[in-house]
Amino acid sequence: MEIYWLLGIPLAGGLYLALWGNRTHAPEINAAFSLATLIAAGTLTARIVDEGPMLAGGDGWFFIDAFNVFLVALTAFVAFTTALFSRPYMRIEQDHGRLSAARLRLYHASYQIFIGTMLLALTTNNMGILWVAMEGATLATVLLVSLYRTPAALEAAWKYFILCGVGIALALFGTILLYFAAEKVLGAGGGALLWTHLNGVKAQLEPVVLQLAFVFLLVGYGTKVGLVPLHNWLPDAHAEGPTPISAVLSGLLLNVALYAVMRSKVLVDGALGVHSLAGNLMMGFGLLSVVVAALLIKRQTDVKRMFAYSSIEHMGLITFAFGMGGPVASFAALLHMTLHSLTKSAIFFAVGHATQKAGTQVMDDIRGLIKTNPTIGWGLMLGTVAILGVPPFGVFASEFLIITNAMHQHPWATPFLLAALGVAFASMFGKVQPMVFGETGLPRLPHQPALAPVFIHLALVLMLGLFIPAYLADWYRQAASLLGG
Amino acid sequence: MTTGVLLQITQTGLALLLAPLLMGWVNICRAWLQGRSAPPLLQPYYTLQKLFHKDAVLAHDATRLFRFAPYLIFACMVLAAGIVPTLANDLPFSPAADVIALVGLFALARVFQALAAMDIGTAFGSLGARREMLVSFLAEPALLMVFFTASFISQSTELPHIVDRLAHQEFALYPSLAFAAVAFWMVSTAENARIPVDNPSTHLELTMIHEAMILEYSARHLALIEWAVALKLFTYSALGIALFLPWGIAAAGDLNALPLALLALVLKLALGGAALALLETINAKMRLFRAPEFLGTAFLLAVLGMLVHFLLEV
Amino acid sequence: MTLLDWAWAVVLYWLALAAAGLLMPSSGGLARRIVFPLGAAGALAMAVVGVVALFNPPMQFILPFGLPDLPFHLRLDALSGFFLILLGGAAFGVTLYAVGYFRHMPAGQLALLSTWYHLFLAGMAMVLLADDAYAFMVAWEVMALASYFLVTTDHKIPEIRRAGFLYLLIAHVGAVALLLAFGVLHGGEAGRMGAYTFDAMRQTEHTPFWASIAFLLALFGFGAKAGLVPLHVWLPEAHPAAPSPVSALMSGVMLKTAIYGLLRATFDLLGVQLAWWGSLALALGLVTALYGVIFAAVQSDMKRLLAWSSIENIGFILAGFGLTLIFHTDGKDALAALTLTALLYHALNHAFFKGLLFVGTGSVLHATGERRMGRLGGLMRFMPWTGWLMLLGALAIAGLPPLNGFVSEWLLLQAFLLTPGLTQPYLNMVIPVAAAVVVMAAALAAYVMVKFYGVIFLGRPRDPELKHAHEAGWPERLGMLWLAAGCVFLGLIPSQMIDWISPVVVLLIDATLPNDGNWVMVAPLSAARASYAPLVFLAVITVITLLVYFGVKRVYHGRVRRADPWDCGYPEQDARMQDSAEGFGQPIRLIFSAFMRVERLTPDPFDRQPEYRGDSRDKVWLFIYQPIAQFAARLSALAGRLQHGRIQWYLIYSFATLIFLLVFVTR
């Protein structure tokens, strides 16, 4: 039952806000719907924790296990905090004259629908619906990316649309191939695309077809994950969209896309035997992403763009870890997904306010945040430090497991990792430090910035670095074992 | 034990007394070699006595460090003279310090000398301090290398053991020591502010090293320093003797050998002093920045000695 | 409560103090007067725990948090105990000093500083206590992060920001190398998190190849923290940038945690050691020592000078470490024990004298506001306490008997001397030459210290303003007194200290250092080989000095007249005619000019306001770091060309990737 609430609330929210979203309290309504979604996700999670994986709806249209329920909870949570953050943020944007009320309505409606489609993608049991929901999530955000209607925003949105559209189309071809292979075993009809059914017979699926299918799925969904060289839409979309959208794109959408890749990988691994093609491809893509993103971080002048590249880097690391496989690496990858979402969105919150203060996204013009607004300054500083993998923040925990495991299992990859992490650290920290420290002439903000989300996220990240609650660890472990660990 | 203590006091006292005499002897020899008329043999004693009787003049800015340093330097040299076997071997002080500690002791005195020189804040003071430290950072390793060569032979860094091994056990020729001896001579000229590294009788600002450091001292402080300088020369001579000509030093507990030892010591010192004067006469003082080369050569010679030891003697 | 509980309790206590700093941001005076003394008390307790731990069997303890299946493991054994003594002993003095030092800091800043400060202490203690890779790395990086924020306390100054950045960057790269090292060491099968405990690592066998990889990574990682040349570049920047008590802790204690880690990884975690590691470490150590001291000699900023001198001392310690490895792998247990003792002893000594010197520069800085030595001078007159205590520190670090620096150098030299008999003749011959390098570095250290002390404290004030320099307050004096007392004490009782160190030696290489001496005299191996009795040494010198003093005073009248300095009769005397710091370093600069890039700005005779500036820069920058940075920039430019804006090209990437993968999988 919860599942319907979970999917229904955001859709209803979208509808409501689309119709009556130009009222003054729309941001609060948005937050309220997000909160309701979070509560639904919470009850669903509690139920899964109690009762284990479950099928729901019709002939098992929805399937919830440890792997996706944790992403559901994460998505609902970050969506809620982002809604909280966007409340003052969007007001300030409106005050600055960058947005009209009508566009704000579009923003709120799309936001809810975006969350809804992501939740649908996560919970559906049907690989086809997964595809439909992924495409839906893209469509819901295209207009958000171009919300400011500046030439740059339009360009970014266009690239986002075309590149992701093409990518997703390829993923559809992969899905068709998957169906093609499954149909032989399961017979035609709806059942042949249900993941649970596929999972049951994965060993009998034709390896040659699955191999091809995986290539299409990986290139397709990988585009949305932002794997190099398919990543080109990502920095543009993150930099030009409104900051709350950057936060959810980076923190959530990438995860959901990777989730899709992982669901496919499990099937392919079943058909081809573990540690084969899929893992190697993912490791290759992951490593390439880490290295190229690290190098590109060095060249950035725009703060949001820089953190977008950092997202590519981290998604690369996660992909690499998933590709490595094994209980520890999968565990680490799941943990890293969580932590990256929390940290990166926290960073974008802080960055959002910082750019509003400075009136620019150019890093050279943002200086001395710690002086006029210590909370923003410290939020950005600690967030950056956390995302760079400095303990006691949790990102380190997963990096620790990933890197040590890589050294153990694939030592050839470690020089690249070492170099990339070094370059990324030098570039990013070297750029953030002068933004936070030093003298400044920046003014204060007209509205009280919403910084509770930043520090809530960072506190969670800190906690996960030092202490992972048993039930959370259990989740991860179960999910890791589902992924063939 | 009591004999040991008595012997220790005797030896140290003897060193105290003989040191200015050695200085006088070197000066006489040098004057002879240079065809000058020589000062009396006891001239250093007269100088000391005169200095002790004078009123001390201190610069306005002199701190306690400045006044304290001569005493400390003097005490260091006395201790050094007590450690090095001159008459008898294996005295009570000996275990207190081996050759490395001895080098440390000299360094302690030198550092205080340099600090005291900088205390007044004159241009010459700091110039002297700087030069002194420059010379020493090269001389010290060379000196230690010399000691190491000897210690490798005797498997010990204790002077009594080295002497014991060289003088009182079976006789052997050590080619490595030849290298070490040359290095030792070069180092000791530097350490004792002798030609060719420094000229003890000059007050020419371009060349002086040691003298520049003690320019501001007068009276009893100067007396102590001069005495300490004499003691240092004595100690170095004794060290050279102990390392390279140890025959004659009384073995541990052998009281009967003492008179002979005394005679041997005086003879060796006389010869050594004459040789030093000779070398000082036929050499010229070199430019300051030649000193590193000179000492570097000493260092290399000492290392060579060590390597020779490994090649030929192990 | 077991001993380990106590240690953990102190860590918690420090953490609580750190939190307290955050909770009362506005009451700076309170933080300073209460929190810092409490922190100092914790340090003392930690030192006591360390002492007791030396003589107790190792104990373990598991905390209820960390990673699942990998909760934080703590362990207290002799090695940790020894370094806890080092930490507690030095931190006690420094923290006491900090009580007075930070009195002029604004409240908010002070509260933050107090937080990071105590976090730093707790982090260092946790590094020493950690017994699994994760806990170790967390503590290690907390330590780095906290010290980074301490270094950038004065973040308004761009150089300080740059220094902090460089510091954290190198620390981070080093940390990643350590992660990789742990990845190799990581015991058992891949899929188990429990394999990250040190216990599991101890039980894992490694092939020589992988053991060497692990060692090299550990050497790189820990070397980056310790300031091993050429990874040292952050050190002369970061140490001067930090507030003085922090510099003291970083230099005195934090660098030693790297030594701790190196010892732990090499002798405890790695089951096998290879001889060539020792040669490598020895060579690196010697290069580091010499490099450090040469650059120390040409510095004109007092804190930078001390920072370089820290590099030198780390070089000594590392050389000792290399020798230990050489002897240990050669089966010369007693010699290995000797060098290990020497290096541990030196680590402890360095914590005290470098701590003392750094806090002393803090007092100078407070009194004069000046770090450039060329603007100081004659401070002995105005700050006698600081002056005399610093003299002790300077003598100790210069390696002069009977203070502590001499003892450890003496022990190390003994080891060099006793080398013959190694199975490798080549090493037999090279090692004495290495000894010569050590001696040369030590002698240069004396040069450096004469320069340091003489230029700052002696002579006449180079600036008339200096006359207003005021003496440090009581907390500062007490702190310095404690550290100076440590220098003297450690110098006088080497026998006892060697006994204290021996459990560590037994733990690491299962050997003991036979001490033939008694409680006044230290005679490692045998009294016939070498002995040193600092107490006798000191007593004799004191007695003779007193005898002479009173004798002279009694026999000759003690009249003293004050006059202008004579100075060869030059009439015009000016304080600016004294040697400047640059001038004092000039001979060294000339001799070793090959090592450095000298940038000089010499005045023209017609300059109205003649200005002189001389800077001797590190060539490592030129030859290692700049090429790396340029290479990264070039790669980055290459990668940047990927992203050139045309959507068609982006589509081509996707297309090419697809085609490539299809060809790849169907090949």
Add this chain to the structure above:
Amino acid sequence: MSLTYHLQVVNLLAAVLLLIAFAMLSQRRIVGLITLFAWQGTALAASTIIVAWSTAQHHLYYSAALTLALKVVVMPWYFFRLVRKLDVDRDVEPMINIPTTMLIGIALVIFAFNLALPIAQMAGTVTRSTLGIALASVLLAFLMMITRSKAIPQVIGFLAMENGLFFAATSATYGMPLVVELGVALDVLVAVFVLGIFFFHIRETFDSMDLKHMERLREK
């Protein structure tokens, strides 16, 4: 026998589809492109109906109807209207000249057939050999998107790709489950709608539909 007859028709339609794909690759004018697109949709719908009829898969009729409605009627109409409104029916200058494009296209077709060969042999459906053609038309559409430098042709390429996919779904597997097909259709519809909004924005902002105005976001 009747089955083979149907099969022949489907194969013929597949060939037509491929032919249209090539034609689109070489078509310079936007209006012509739209017309070709509509014809492609028609061929697709026809093949779907035949497959539905011959295999008695009734849900395929819905698919066919959807295709017909969307891709033959609604979208072309919409595009024609856009072209007229935005006044952009000028010659399209492709990035690579057309003969070269065609050569690459032929290479792609060979590649696609080779790729599909092993798969097609294990397929249980009668229309298995069409999978290669479907893949080829997907790749050709992709190629077209790469070579075109204006917004509308690029979008038509995108939709042609969708057509190829759809053809793969119907011919190789007798269609995807209905829910999925409906979802896909909905997505396509929304996409086109969003694109329409987009075109106006682009036009408004850049005064042109040329993609060369949209190359500013890049690494310097």
